[in-house]
Amino acid sequence: MSDIFNIFVRSVFIDNMVFAYFLGMCSYLAVSKDVKTAFGLGLAVSFVLAVTVPVNYLMDKYLLQAGALSWLGERFAAVDLSFLSLILFIAVIAGIVQLLEMVMERYLPALYMALGIFLPLIAVNCAILGGSLFMQEKNFPTVIHSFSYALGSGLGWLLAIVAFAAIRERLKFSNIPVPLRGNGIAYIITGLLGIGFMAFLGI
Amino acid sequence: MKKYLGPLSKDNPILVQTLGVCSALAVTAQMKPAVVMALSVTVVCAFSNLIISLLRNTIPPRIRIIVQLLVVSFFVILVDQLLQAMLYDVSKILSVFVGLIITNCIIMGRLEAFALSHKPIPSLMDGMMNGLGYGLVLVVVAFFRELLGSGTLWNHPVVPASWYAAGYMNNGLMILPPMALILVGVLIWAKNSLTS
Amino acid sequence: MKSYSNTYMFLYVSALVVIIAVVLSLVSLGLRPRREANVQAEKALQILKASGYAHVERAQAIVAFDSLAEKESSRSDGEMYRIRCADGSTGHVIPLQGKGLWGAIWGYAVLSDDLTTIKGVSFAHKSETPGLGAKITEEAFECSFEGKKLYDADGHFVSVKVVPKGKGEAIAEKNRVDAISGATITSRGVDKMLADGFQRIKE
Numbered sequence: 001m002s003d004i005f006n007i008f009v010r011s012v013f014i015d016n017m018v019f020a021y022f023l024g025m026c027s028y029l030a031v032s033k034d035v036k037t038a039f040g041l042g043l044a045v046s047f048v049l050a051v052t053v054p055v056n057y058l059m060d061k062y063l064l065q066a067g068a069l070s071w072l073g074e075r076f077a078a079v080d081l082s083f084l085s086l087i088l089f090i091a092v093i094a095g096i097v098q099l100l101e102m103v104m105e106r107y108l109p110a111l112y113m114a115l116g117i118f119l120p121l122i123a124v125n126c127a128i129l130g131g132s133l134f135m136q137e138k139n140f141p142t143v144i145h146s147f148s149y150a151l152g153s154g155l156g157w158l159l160a161i162v163a164f165a166a167i168r169e170r171l172k173f174s175n176i177p178v179p180l181r182g183n184g185i186a187y188i189i190t191g192l193l194g195i196g197f198m199a200f201l202g203i
Numbered sequence: 204m205k206k207y208l209g210p211l212s213k214d215n216p217i218l219v220q221t222l223g224v225c226s227a228l229a230v231t232a233q234m235k236p237a238v239v240m241a242l243s244v245t246v247v248c249a250f251s252n253l254i255i256s257l258l259r260n261t262i263p264p265r266i267r268i269i270v271q272l273l274v275v276s277f278f279v280i281l282v283d284q285l286l287q288a289m290l291y292d293v294s295k296i297l298s299v300f301v302g303l304i305i306t307n308c309i310i311m312g313r314l315e316a317f318a319l320s321h322k323p324i325p326s327l328m329d330g331m332m333n334g335l336g337y338g339l340v341l342v343v344v345a346f347f348r349e350l351l352g353s354g355t356l357w358n359h360p361v362v363p364a365s366w367y368a369a370g371y372m373n374n375g376l377m378i379l380p381p382m383a384l385i386l387v388g389v390l391i392w393a394k395n396s397l398t399s
Numbered sequence: 400m401k402s403y404s405n406t407y408m409f410l411y412v413s414a415l416v417v418i419i420a421v422v423l424s425l426v427s428l429g430l431r432p433r434r435e436a437n438v439q440a441e442k443a444l445q446i447l448k449a450s451g452y453a454h455v456e457r458a459q460a461i462v463a464f465d466s467l468a469e470k471e472s473s474r475s476d477g478e479m480y481r482i483r484c485a486d487g488s489t490g491h492v493i494p495l496q497g498k499g500l501w502g503a504i505w506g507y508a509v510l511s512d513d514l515t516t517i518k519g520v521s522f523a524h525k526s527e528t529p530g531l532g533a534k535i536t537e538e539a540f541e542c543s544f545e546g547k548k549l550y551d552a553d554g555h556f557v558s559v560k561v562v563p564k565g566k567g568e569a570i571a572e573k574n575r576v577d578a579i580s581g582a583t584i585t586s587r588g589v590d591k592m593l594a595d596g597f598q599r600i601k602e
Binding site: 019020021022023025026029083084086087090091094123124125126128129130133134136137177178179180183184185186187188190191192193194195198 | 218224228229268269272273276277279280283284298299302303305306307308311376379380381382383384385387388389391392395396
């Protein structure tokens, strides 16, 4: 139980998707102009991560890994399909995002109005695919661990983009050297935030 | 020829369009993985541009994203397998970041913006140049991080031992991930100051 | 804009998937021997390095290893070998596995025939910070283990401790090495990995 909680805390603060691995930077930079939209996108990313990573975990465990097909019978025990994992993961992600979009539109129109516009963006957000790939690399023992990791990473990403958007709102009023305005200062701030987050190392 | 050179400076994908930073900066602590990553992205970008451009009149628009993802992941897996077989050392360092080339927004962006509406040869060129423009930034960032952070280039020591004796120290901060972002910020600053 | 039937789209994607899967399977099968040879050579190189053979070409690693080493026993965490070291003596190769700051670390230790003295070590890591944690693979760190003892003056098992410079006076010189400054967690990981590995040998 405690290691599940550990994984969660670790993935929010220490292995933060944005600050430690620079994942999902494109949408992070593009959609952080104001806090409200940033929060919406952050929620959508957390949601999609929490759904896709466990699904991909099961895919990996029962379909792709060396020996994963042994449940089909002895003859399949030696099959190693792990070279196909990239393609399958991305297909699962694209499929689930599409599915979520349709389900939300039909049954949860309010939520759809809030998150819907972000969903298509998310299929190509590297944080989502990154979540699945790191999950594969970390070799979690159960699907619960992978869920905890996914939720933590998603919330970490949410935290990063909201913090950054809040800073950006203030930045509008500050006097920045002209060539540095826009992207330049955005990168530098992200870097400084990242250094701040490094203080969590070793928890 | 000139119209293809834009991505190297004026329309640089990282510095101007802020695309594709995601999978990249984590591999810039040293020159060697950065160069391999840059080449991998260039190859994937160029060839998926070519293939999508060849297929452009047969792809149904509604499923074009899926088709693009399939083609890109095909090349990425190919590159990944080749790296594991030929450049084992580097493939260990790059680990999952090779896989993340798939979601590199530069590649998807060029497929959408260029390959779907242009002939094969210009698409190949466009993909290659964008890949190189992206690689250029990676290599420059890696150059400074390795030189200042470890005192080496391409794993060869370049800072003379006498400097260390005189009290020079490697800047450990340069090695840490956030410094890559700050360096890119400084590069943008420098580029904007020069071009405006 | 041309419109496409659902059947066309379905067939289109299916055909694409089949072509891609077939080509990738062929490539993967074709390259498999090389990939596996790389993994084997890597392991052989590491063990040879720990035994004092500093500069072996990757291409010759497996041949050299096979002529020098002989398998003693297999365990869940790897195989033990008996090896003829560069200085002409023989030693036991102990596999080590542990966790660093970002991911797995592993390595091999070569112990003297009576299993009390370290003759050499070599470490490897998945993703430690270059210039900090990654220094565990550098010669300076690995060499500092040479000649260290697993037992203290009274004959009690203490493993070899990795302690920050200047903080280990309580431990005898022959039982400790200096940790890497700035890489506390990785150094602790090495410390624990050695303790675990040697503990099992003792038993």
